[in-house]
Amino acid sequence: MRIDIEDLHVAYSGRTVVSGVRLFAAEGEITGLVGPNGSGKSTLLRTVYRHLRPTAGRVLLSGTDLRDLTPVQTARQVAALPQERGDDFELTVREVVAMGRTPYKRAFAGEDATDRDIVARALADVGMHGRTGRRFSELSGGERQRVLLARAFAQDPDVLVLDEPTNHLDMRHQVELLALLRAQRRTTLVSLHDLNAAASVCQRLHVLHEGSVVASGPPREVLTPALLAEVFGVRAVVVDHPLTGDPLIAFDHRSPGTHARSHPTCGTEVAVRQPAREGRGEV
Template identity: 55%
Template structure:
């Protein structure tokens, strides 16, 4: 099991001195308004951005010291938008997840094919294996991208808005799947009620800084929502699950203070 630890991680003015820990097997959700730094933080973790200060450690190893292939062997990524311009079948797309474990001239062997088929079955899209990826629905595409990440056999799974543009059924299916994988997970979410239901802990970002961290019950308060999001809301335990549920009150949004927290 894998632990991710961020120590004063910064990227210019977009992310400043972020501390974060995702413990082995834990699902940590990043929440905050648009432009708060969630995607920047994730990109610093999986390597499309290089931090300007601080460190990102995976089981004690500095991620910036790892080459792209070594990093990809340990971190699976489900981006906000998957590429649709290539006419790959779903099986071919998922099989690309084996690339970090192979030399560039090597083809797929029986073991690679078996892992691909197993990942397709695990996310429930085995019957779509021969379909062109661009023809899939939004929920099916997200499942295929999760399968591609699983084929990498990562210790850490990073997901950027995995429920974006999905209807509620697919949102629940994707988050349910992620929560059952057994990997350490770091994901950005906009929907606070989904974050409360599926994340062990939440990290709140506001203007590039971490302003709160803890369990959903500790973090999601009326005061925080007023300060960070500029909205009036009540937070009440769900009558069946006990998870905090946010009810937004009607009315115009509030003026946000220059420094919310």
């Protein structure tokens, strides 16, 4: 299932947060949203999973306007891992993951064999199959993250919308999660702060800055030293990863950031589209 976002505007509290965004996520691919804090990534994702209503523009799922779907139809097609994650569930790990089957159940209907198999597989995928009886509220931040991701998998969606899914995860589980997302082969729209992780796992990146998309394309074409200086305010070079061949960003941690419009390693003008300046912020 393909996602198309057409001329999306989102405003709240009298402030425009996303302005004129156009982007797509191809079927079966992992598409990343990257950008500084406050650039509009979370706001855009919340609109895709219907937590927010746009003031203008459309979100299309394989050509169907999201607004034409019922909540149940949406829940069967789109599963989300938001940044706002509950930590007070007085439920067991298994009960939380089983909530992902709700869109497929009639009121008061119990689990069937298919539900049990899907829940068990989702728990195994995130490495939580041995902790099914533990209370969610007793888990560490990283464990909660994996349980909520398993709930999204148990929803068996066509589309995954993930807002910083590697937050709270240690290095091993970050690597395992990214490998798992590749193996899922679902249409995935994900925001990531870690640009090297984004370059590794995403087939396409959209760079957001001040509520607008300023660059789009494959990671190797998008993550240039010039763009990193202009959008993120850092000095960096981009090399080939010695193990995978993916783009690897080496940051200069000894020098202060720069917003210069040229970079000594490329000597060219920054090739980014200038964003609209109607508003800032990401809530």
